[in-house]
Amino acid sequence: MRFSLRPKVIAHAHCDLPCGVYDPAQARIEAESVKAVQQKYQDNDDPEFRTRAILIKEQRSELVKHHLWVLWTDYFKPEHLEKHPQIHDLFWKATKAAGAGGAKGSMDPAKGQELLDLIDQIAEIFWETKKA
Amino acid sequence: MRFSLRPKVIAHAHCDLPCGVYDPAQARIEAESVKAVQQKYQDNDDPEFRTRAILIKEQRSELVKHHLWVLWTDYFKPEHLEKHPQIHDLFWKATKAAGAGGAKGSMDPAKGQELLDLIDQIAEIFWETKKA
Amino acid sequence: MRFSLRPKVIAHAHCDLPCGVYDPAQARIEAESVKAVQQKYQDNDDPEFRTRAILIKEQRSELVKHHLWVLWTDYFKPEHLEKHPQIHDLFWKATKAAGAGGAKGSMDPAKGQELLDLIDQIAEIFWETKKA
Amino acid sequence: MRFSLRPKVIAHAHCDLPCGVYDPAQARIEAESVKAVQQKYQDNDDPEFRTRAILIKEQRSELVKHHLWVLWTDYFKPEHLEKHPQIHDLFWKATKAAGAGGAKGSMDPAKGQELLDLIDQIAEIFWETKKA
Amino acid sequence: MRFSLRPKVIAHAHCDLPCGVYDPAQARIEAESVKAVQQKYQDNDDPEFRTRAILIKEQRSELVKHHLWVLWTDYFKPEHLEKHPQIHDLFWKATKAAGAGGAKGSMDPAKGQELLDLIDQIAEIFWETKKA
Amino acid sequence: MRFSLRPKVIAHAHCDLPCGVYDPAQARIEAESVKAVQQKYQDNDDPEFRTRAILIKEQRSELVKHHLWVLWTDYFKPEHLEKHPQIHDLFWKATKAAGAGGAKGSMDPAKGQELLDLIDQIAEIFWETKKA
Ligand code: NI
Ligand code: NI
Ligand code: NI
Ligand code: NI
Ligand code: NI
Ligand code: NI
Incomplete structure (x- = not known):
């Protein structure tokens, strides 16, 4: 049971x-959804389902970016950036990976995975900054 | 580090x-925000801040409901409901606790806590249904 | 003329x-739209029109749920529930009928009609509770 | 009971x-809400309630306009306009009556009533055009 | 040419x-996007791209209308209307040109251009009223 | 001055x-609105107006960020970033200037101006990248 396993984790x-x-x-969570939708699209040939999958993935990808x-x-x-100077570039890449050149523009679950890895x-x- | 402590938890x-x-x-997560906003409201007399707190809590409470x-x-x-017949009533109470008669209609952090407890x-x- | 025919009806x-x-x-009103879109989809083979129909029905169905x-x-x-204990289940079925397993996931007007009947x-x- | 009184009325x-x-x-419906909120505002001095009333009326007024x-x-x-040349002006006045110079910018229920009358x-x- | 005529204008x-x-x-700006999407649709046969183009154009057209x-x-x-009595009709035509019978309902860039011309x-x- | 420097520019x-x-x-455009709202707030003591000003500024600031x-x-x-390495930091500062620590969290028009300057x-x- 999830909450009992990590009783001190605060959302x-x-x-x-x-x-x-x-x-x-x-x-x-939204990126998980993006990848799951991509997978379901690959597994289903129905044109109505596929159109719904594309439009729903568009929304979930937008939520990821947001x-x-x-x-x-x-x-x-600023103090976080000093210690982790890669922050700017990492967020830039991750939001691009959620956009037209990444998960938003493709139905390939591999693109969803790339996004998850960046997140x-x-x-x-x-979580490192939270420990500090 | 959060993700390493619970490597099997999927969002x-x-x-x-x-x-x-x-x-x-x-x-x-949104309910945590609701309660935090209620607390900050209690700790701050500035009228501009308080107006912002009220309108932001309104939005976060609505997200909880959604x-x-x-x-x-x-x-x-249906099979979940059979095993957990309290589901309907619990969600009804929880969404009411996020609404006008609960956390949406009050700046008291106790109302936010009641909502968190129901969630x-x-x-x-x-998570029990997930184990099944 | 509608309003003169029912002068006491308050919106x-x-x-x-x-x-x-x-x-x-x-x-x-939104469910009527859902069913009308489903019908128009059946009557029109144009792929651009059909894509628009799918995405618009997605939005209207979501509004029904909301x-x-x-x-x-x-x-x-609570007093309404006591007198009408079927309320929880009826809303659960109606919102499900507006979702992926019902009108949102199908272009069949019969699914739109099922939703309308539940509403x-x-x-x-x-309206019975209003009379009381 | 409303629906039984007008069984042929389609939403x-x-x-x-x-x-x-x-x-x-x-x-x-949204304009009724606007007026009801204005009335509740007049009847309630609580500053938190009043702030919520203002922000909620802002949203409902915007929905009226939409x-x-x-x-x-x-x-x-065009054929409706030919027969009812006042349409443009009437909608212009009604949407203005829902805006900053009307119901959106005032907590006076009289402003809500003016909006209702224009609607x-x-x-x-x-409904006349529907009969034709 | 628009921008050269009012070099000191603030957005x-x-x-x-x-x-x-x-x-x-x-x-x-949104109408420019509508027309660009229509053009890209014409230049690209990929069905996933085309579905995304349709749904994105739907959103941008709606923003134009708004x-x-x-x-x-x-x-x-009122004083503007007195001097420019065509305002009502022009906005009516322009918002219709952004809707189902115009740019929203078609992937033809000519429909996007008609909308741009009306805007x-x-x-x-x-800008004439601003000079006055 | 911006618009006079690029007379042929299309929006x-x-x-x-x-x-x-x-x-x-x-x-x-949204930042101009933010600053204008801040100014109007300073010039108007009416509590209803001030509440509306705060909530509207909250929305316009959010649009600036978006x-x-x-x-x-x-x-x-990437090629723009190579030539203008300050891009990441500039956007970070500008979006922060639109947020709680800047224009969103203050009714001072000077905060709106700081945001405008960063934009x-x-x-x-x-526009330099557009010329290239
Ligand atoms: Ni999902
Ligand atoms: Ni927050
Ligand atoms: Ni419709
Ligand atoms: Ni209401
Ligand atoms: Ni674009
Ligand atoms: Ni404005």
């Missing part, structure tokens, strides 16, 4: 009050 | 293809 | 102040 | 396929 | 406070 | 097909 989120709650899981942009601008501070790199840095 | 999400990805964390509704309608199946009850059932 | 709606204005017509969820959580009270059952209960 | 709505379903009730614009552009045709004038013309 | 926009900032460029409606209702005043006529009147 | 916009149409004017994020991720390419720096680079 994190965003708004721009700011409430102080952030969590890369928001982007990752959650990543928010994290980049609102959570990360995991971001999450790793995020 | 879950929703769309209505369906992609098959669901996770109560989406609702919980994520819960999606989970209720789209994830749960945790939902999450417990959710 | 109803929703927000979560709450304003106290609710009306199942909001869900029904209006129903709002009604379920925000309008209905009419909800409307009947709604 | 109408909009999308831009077009599905062919339109109904001034969509605008009217539903009216859609009806004006998408439903009405009723539009509805009268709409 | 303008809208909200409904009102902030007093309006600019037909908002509608024109920006035009806002300009019509919120910026223009340019609106912009001409707009 | 540009964004979607993620991509259509290839981009224009920093979209962000600037338009800037899109430009950063979707328009700019103008971005626009300058943008």
Whole structure:
């Protein structure tokens, strides 16, 4: 049972009050969806289903981009950037990987995986800054 | 480091293809934000800040409701309901707890906590159905 | 002329102040649109038109779900549930009928009609509670 | 009971396929909400409630404008305009009455009523064109 | 040529406070996108690309309509209408040209150009009223 | 002065097909609105007006952030970054200047002006890349 296994994990989120709650899981969850939709598209020839898959993936990819942009601008501070100078480039690549040249523009699950891998790199840095 | 501590946890999400990805964390993250905003409101007398807090909490509470509704309608199946007959009532109470009579209509962090507790009850059932 | 024929009918709606204005017509209007789009899709082979029909029906179905969820959580009270214990299940079925397994996932007008019939059952209960 | 009293009334709505379903009730329902919120604001001195009322009325007024614009552009045709040359001006006044100089910019229920009256004038013309 | 005629002009926009900032460029930018998408659709046979083009054009066309409606209702005043009595009809035609019978319902760039031409006529009147 | 320097420029916009149409004017227009709202807030003591001003500025600031994020991720390419290595930092500062620590979190028009100045720096680079 998930919550009992990690009783101290607090979910994190965003708004721009700011409430102080952030969590890369928001982007990752949508990216999981992107990859799952790509896979289901490959497994299903029905044209109506495929059209729905394309339009739904478009929305979920956009949500990935949004959650990543928010994290980049609102959570990360100059002191984080000093310690992790790759942040700018990593977010740029990850949001591009969610866009037309990446997961948004392709029905290949490999593109969804590339996006997930970049989000995991971001999450790793995020959780390091939380420990500090 | 978060992801290394729970290497088998897959983030879950929703769309209505369906992609098959669901996770109560989406609702919980927004509810954490709701409670944090309520707390910040209590700690800050500035009228501009307080107006912003009210409008932002309104949005995050609405997101909580949306994520819960999606989970209720789209994830749960008749066989889950048979085993957990409290599902309907629990979601009804939780979405009400996010609304005007609960966290949306109050700046008291206790209302945010009540909402979080109900979401945790939902999450417990959710992860039980995932084990099955 | 419509308004002169039913001079005492007050239109109803929703927000979560709450304003106290609710009306199942909001869900029904969108469901009418869902079924009409399904019919037009059947009557038209043009691929551009069909793609537009699929994406527009996706949006209208989502609106149906939203209006129903709002009604379920925000309008209905414990005393209504006591008198109409089928409310939870009826809304669950109706929102499912608007989703991937129902009108959202199919271009068959029969699926749109099933959704309309469930909404009419909800409307009947709604207007009964209003008389009380 | 509403639906039994007018069993042949078909609810109408909009999308831009077009599905062919339109109904001034969509605008009217939101305008009813606008007026109800204005009234509740007058009856309640609580500053948190009042802030919520202002932001919710802002949203409902915007929805009124949107539903009216859609009806004006998408439903009405040149032949309607020929017979009802006041259409342009009536929609212009009604959408202005929903905006900053009208119901959006005031907490006075009289402004909500003015908006409702203009929508009723539009509805009268709409249902006349339906009979033709 | 538009921009050379008003070298000192500051870009303008809208909200409904009102902030007093309006600019037909908002509608024109989206209409440029509509036409560009139509052209790219004609130049690309890939079915996934074409589905994405249709759904994206749907969104951009809707934005054109929204920006035009806002300009019509919120910026223009009775005194403008007196001097430019064609305003109502011009906006009606332009928003129709962005809809199902125009650029939204067709992948032909000629339909995008017709929309752009109507927006340019609106912009001409707009900037004349600004000079006054 | 911006517009006089590029008299033949056609307005540009964004979607993620991509259509290839981009224009920093979209962000600037919303930022102009942000500053105008801040000024009107300073000039008006009415509490209802002030609440509306705060919530409207919240929306326009969010739009500024969105338009800037899109430009950063979707328009700019590695070759632009090579020639203008300040791009990452400039967009980070500009989106922060539109957020809680900047124009979103303050009713001071000076904060709106700081945002406008950063957008103008971005626009300058943008138009240089267009000339190349
Ligand atoms: Ni937050
Ligand atoms: Ni999904
Ligand atoms: Ni309401
Ligand atoms: Ni329609
Ligand atoms: Ni404005
Ligand atoms: Ni574009």
